[in-house]
Amino acid sequence: MLALPAGALLGLVLIATVPPTLSSCIVLTQLVGGFTVWALMLSLALNLAGVLSMPLMLAQVLESGDHIRIDPVPLLRQLSLMVLLPFLAGILLQSRRPVRSDLPLFQYLPSGCIVLGVWMAMSDSAAVFRHLELALLLQIALAGLLLHLLLMTLCWWSGRLLRIGWQGRVAMALAGSQKTLPVAISLLAVLEGPIGEALLVCVMFHFLTLFADALIAPRLPGGRAFGA
Template sequence: MKALILPLGLGLAFLLAWLEPEWGRTLKQAGLIPWLVMLIFMVNGYQVRLAEIPRELSFLKGLVATTVISLLLGPWLALYSAELLALPAGALLGLVVMGTVPSTLSSCIVQTQLAGGYAVWALLFSMALNIAGVFSMPLMLTLVLQESAQFQVDPWPLLRQLGLMVLLPFLVGVTLQQRLPFSPDARPLQYLPSICIVVGVWLALSDSASLFHHLDPLLLLKIGLAALVLHLLLFVGNWWTGRLLRIDRPGCIAMALSGSQKTLPVAISVLALLDGSVGEALLVCVLFHFLILFADALIAPRLSATPVRAASSGA
């Protein structure tokens, strides 16, 4: 049931934004999206477990390499992928934003475990990338979008807003975990982030409802291809970097999945902070999320013949 909430909910969000955009547009203009993003990261912070942190050198090497590839190289790979396929400005913005944001805090951990990788590594990689991403995203968006000569981004307001919307709620959630009696695994907390993502996508798409009346199937195909190219470049880059650093196979699996998946909530929050209509960019982010989850669901079971044993050894 939990796995179906997000895909079914995103489908419903598209339908509501297409048929009844006024409600979503009103709520977006009331400033609801930032609060949804803050709630997502507060819950994520509340669910984080810091009991066991690997101390071996290979973990530290993998963490540094994954951070550099995902947060610093990823935006440039996104720009070149978009330019290679001649994506229009709105789609280019969406792909660059997805290349800039950190990894997911849920799906990459689950898929790492299924693939026989170190689930603990994936968890800590995701946490570190989300914290570091607050500081890297404003800088990288400014550099990369200025390079495309189509957008101008002021990094300092973006840094301040991301700190308030992502980092601060995450730290509050970690702090509350020690003070509240509720289990981090409580069922409402398992569903709440996905519901917030769905509502945020509905509000953002409703504000650009006219986009649905001019969708070009060829453009959708190009967006999908660009998303897969970016994901595979990040996946292969992290995998082979891990091999060159002599990191074992389960560690390379954690690097590849954590460093190539990208988080939709942060992408929504970044687009909400940018001026102008971002409907086409948001469409790219949602398509990227769908395609990558599907692609990794096919890849993960083939990475290891003994997933349970390998995953447990990483703990």
């Protein structure tokens, strides 16, 4: 419907498949008065479940394309190394010797790793970005925002159908619509196909939705403005 090229479509499908962020949706839920613990548990559960669901979903959705070959086994291996292994290692380290999370190193290390990963991935596809047209960038931005709003609406109204209070629906809407960029980049690294445009879609989706949610979340029914 949006007439996107194959690489951009790959990025849109992939970013829709990855789990939510591990921090942004939780912080935003807390700021607008939602159930922070719900956002934390949903984010954690979806990230763990995504290790199994993402390879299967991508293979199922993209199997009809001739330009992309999806093998679930390398994806499963990559996700296990990126999600499960650090999770289990963190639990083991904390149980033996708790680490202070307020140390400057641990405050800036996650964001620094994300920035470094995005920079390295985009540098590898620099040739593709030199020939991008403004019309395509606008198409990608529109597609990303529409996907985000669709996911947020589905999660919000699912909560209403289940008769969940607005605090829980806020957590569901944010955790169900925001997407984690590092996992998306990690998956692109093991795919065979045009990943330059796909990477651009993932990066634009991540940052556009963060700005969009900063405007939308306080205006959700029952939500409060930042700092209230």
